[in-house]
Amino acid sequence: MATIGNGSATADWPGRYFHIDQILDKPGPRTDPGFSAGAEARFKLSFRKPFIVWKVEVKAFLRDQAKILVIGAGGLGCEILANLALTGFKDIHVIDMDTIDISNLNRQFLFRSKDVGKSKANVAAEFIMKRVPGVKVTPYFGKIQDKDDDYYMQFHLVICGLDSVEARRWINATLVNLVDPENPESLKPLIDGGTEGFKGQARVILPTITSCYECSLDMLNKQTVFPICTIANTPRLPEHCIEWASVLEWPRIYGDKKMDTDNPDHISWLYKTASARAKEFNIEGVTWSLTQGVVKNIIPAIASTNAIIAAACCNEAFKIATSSAACLNNYFMLIGTDSVYSYTFEHEKRSDCPVCGGESLDFPISRDLTVEELIEMLTEKQDIQIKKPSLSAPTKQIYFQAPPQLEQATRPNLEKKVSELIPEGGEITVTASTLPFSLSLNVIYT
């Protein structure tokens, strides 16, 4: 019965699921009945039926009905697609806006040298369909922001293998906004993975139920930023010389011409310019590879860490879709540099999370703080990190980044003190074009 489905049955040969069916044919000692009830509502499965019926329905759901979205077809994405296909998901969608680069080939194993320059989503989808018979992978070569709520509504699960914080915040907020308490199917579990060198993490987000991506923004590693005055006046490290070349010299020489960090001629120019400055100041260590690393903000990436994290993500997807075991609650962190260290814990939901919390954030500031300084704080604070924020109060506009007329009209406020515009306990609403949510600040003067 499980193998009678729309088209996929033809591809299922006897014994195909010998390994997976060992899990699906029997419940485990730790299979959580409470969790099954949740999945029951979401996926319209009837777990209260006798087990013999249940297992048939679970297999049918996994193999004939479950529709899963993979965001990112890179280091994690390639692994995720292969794992999902082998575990029996048959209807997989994948979104990626990138094309294949030669430096991807040390880990993104669905790509070959001949694929350099092609769409990651398209090549990955084709490869999976060729290798794993009966699996349909639908690629989209573009941005996640191109798609609307109706698009995301069609999936049962979303797995993210992204390297961009911005994109993760966007999809997280979109899935939280999608939740309609009247409609259990609107709750789409989001499984998120990320890696950096030998380190990584995998987490399960049940939008509005568990802590979300935005709740944990302060856990991100802070990026090193070199102060402009050091770069301009007192360089000490090779990195300072490289930043000087890219941040100060490039615009001075080339004006508005955009620097393309994927263009070897541009890197070459930056490398030579940085080397010359380093020589002038007796600084050692400017190399081609360091130049590229600094200007592209390259994060080391290897196949093994991606394999671990992607497997952890897909294992959660499998457990959620089949309720064969309870899913991770809710964060798994791995460090592989010194032995194998991992930490599994429940990340707490933040009541003042701008996406899932509902409460406004208490925000103590000095009476002397100007609007411009406040904007800088919002950009830099670990738990906020909103680039180019626009600010407004319930009755007035404070500062808007766009459109140009509004920017111009509100620009004089930048120099004003916040205390001149907002009373004690007043509320400021912060928005940004890159984020599909707003943040409410409850101003407290210190």
Next chain:
Amino acid sequence: MMSPETQDIEQATTAITEEAPPDRKTRRYDRQLRLWAATGQAALESAHLLVLSSSATSTSILKNLVLPGVGAFTILDNAVVTPADAGNNFFLEGPESIGKPRAQEAVRLLEELNEGVRGHADLRNVEQLLSAGKSELFKYTLVIAHNLPQSQVERLSQLLWEDDDAPPLVIVRSAGFLAEIFIQQHEHTIIESHSETAPSLRIDKPFPALLQYAQALDLDALDPTDHAHVPYVILLVKAMEKWKQEHNGLPPQTYAEKKAFKEAISNMKRKIDEENFEEAEAQAYRSWTETKVPSEVAELFDDPKVQTLNASTPPFFYLLAALKKFAAQPPYTLPLSSTLPDMKASTDTYIGLQKLYKDQAEQERNIFKSFISPGVRIDDDLIDSFVKNAHALKVIRGTSWNSIDKNTIALGNAAATSPKQLAIHLALSAASCLASKAPAPSQGELPVFTIEALTQEAQSLLPPGVELPEEFEFTAGEIARSPTADLPNTAALLGGLVAQEVIKMVTKQYIPIAGICTVDLIETWTGIL
């Protein structure tokens, strides 16, 4: 008056300024070279691995080693692809591969991942390999075995334990959501451990040139800009000299004194926002914390191999012996590191300070070199690397696979300290024992392990009086549920973990596991036993 070393640096610098864009290979491996550099890559490329079986887990492991460019691999497997294999193994082509030799199919598809890697399929079975003797095994850099029958893994581990320089053996066992990894090795020495602890700047024991520089500097004579750009290292050395003069030559002892020392630094500021003074306050503890040989390194000085150097001793221990001699002399520290962290300073003062550190480090490196037993030839690059990483050297001494389940006392202790991890190990061991006693099930059939039989078997591994951990009930239940399941996700996760450990072993960089790494993918955790 140029020493050969400085000439080398000159040449190297010229080479750097003419550096061209990286070649294809460097571009391909860019993201991993940033982790283990050209030396690690070279080690990886000269390795030849042997993998026993081409299960889903085995091919997942190999995938993560072929991609980064391991030199060569051999899969030894006499199995023919079954319908079940075609369903769970990404390195088979579905139904088209059924009936073909599994190793051959896997090698063909794995080789596609990287033109630079050679793969071989050895269609013999493990029995034939074992009876062919040691020399067959010793040509490999490392051997990996996944879910081998108990008797075979025991004989294999015995063969590879008899000789000190036998290749390490990685034993992987998995069933359903549970798994474990063990590395059998006699000894593994690590120079480049990539420790996150920085070596001491020796502010508490300033070397003569540093002390002289600090003393000669007249802060009052500096203009405001220069005053705000004196590196904190200099400020601390200066402040500490003054403090000692006023306190009978002693650094601050009590909390109150330490606070007073920090206040003295703060009082040296001309303006409240001088960042270099703020850094000095924050780093003040460095000036009263005595620089000593880190205890983990000092322990290595007592290593038996350091006491009995002979012709067959690896260079690592000759270097360790020299380090011991170096540290036995004033100032009783490791050789100085030439790496200076970034700090608020003008370019000139920073570069000047960097040069002081480099020169002193160079001098101490030469003293260190003079302590190396004469007659031993050790590569200069190795010496440099050893000195640079002296604060984080590591030696791992392992045990044999056979000794683990025989060490009932250690298992008994683990029942108290790591019950969850032990439960996984015992459940996998019990299943392995039961499987060896029963006739092999035919294709497509499952062996039947009852929870009772698993419990009895596991209990017999523990010393009398020690009870099975409470968690055993769950793990045994999982093994009974899925005794032979090589799940795609578990296989992929093990593929990543094992490849990572193999990379650490082969490159001798970073620190591999010592003991058994257990994995539970129901609760999603890993733990070392």
